[in-house]
Amino acid sequence: MDDIVKAIGLKNNCTFCGVFRRQALDRGAALLKADKIVTGHNADDIAETVLLNILRGDIARLSRCTFITTGEDGPIPRCKPFKYTYEKEIVMYAYFKKLDYFSTECIYSPNAYRGFAREFIKDLERMRPRAILDIIKSGENFRISTTTRMPEQGTCERCGYISSQKLCKACVLLDGLNRGLPKLGIGSTKAGARADSDGKQRTKRSERNTSSLQGKHGNFDF
16 A cells, blocks of 8 residues: 555545455455455444445445345355444453554545544434444435346456456556556546556556556556
């Protein structure tokens, strides 16, 4: 992430980190022949995600973000056992049990969109302690209309990872970084369809920028 931030600046850091981290977890779990990935997402995280998906109008993710287990139709399901556990309860448990845990935030997260949702939820919690669980319950009760067109899951033409576009988000982001166009896959769900594997578009601009990026940071890849 340090190298990526040098290339893209202090905006959209969580997009790159989240996409690469999720795929790295799946790839690592596959190498270990694991049959399930268990993550530490807590009630605060789930409530934030519900709000973010509403604000973004992301119907596909909103319909599944409150599930304890997701990806059951894929190779490695994901499980969130702390879904109903408050973040402060986890911290208190770790503190009194003298467990090692990270008590500081990522240095690149202050500008994250999620931070605004977090502050809003904390303000709600001060007025109504049950606000976090109420938001989760609301997310669970959302019902997507049967007429809503949902993205169809397929596989990335380049790396074979699960994707609803021709190229997965990780490949689009990597392509942008290595071609000197770091914002190529930001803010568009159709970026994967537009970014062809040969990199024919924006070729002249890419040639001017790519050499300087590779010289400083080398090629980005998994």
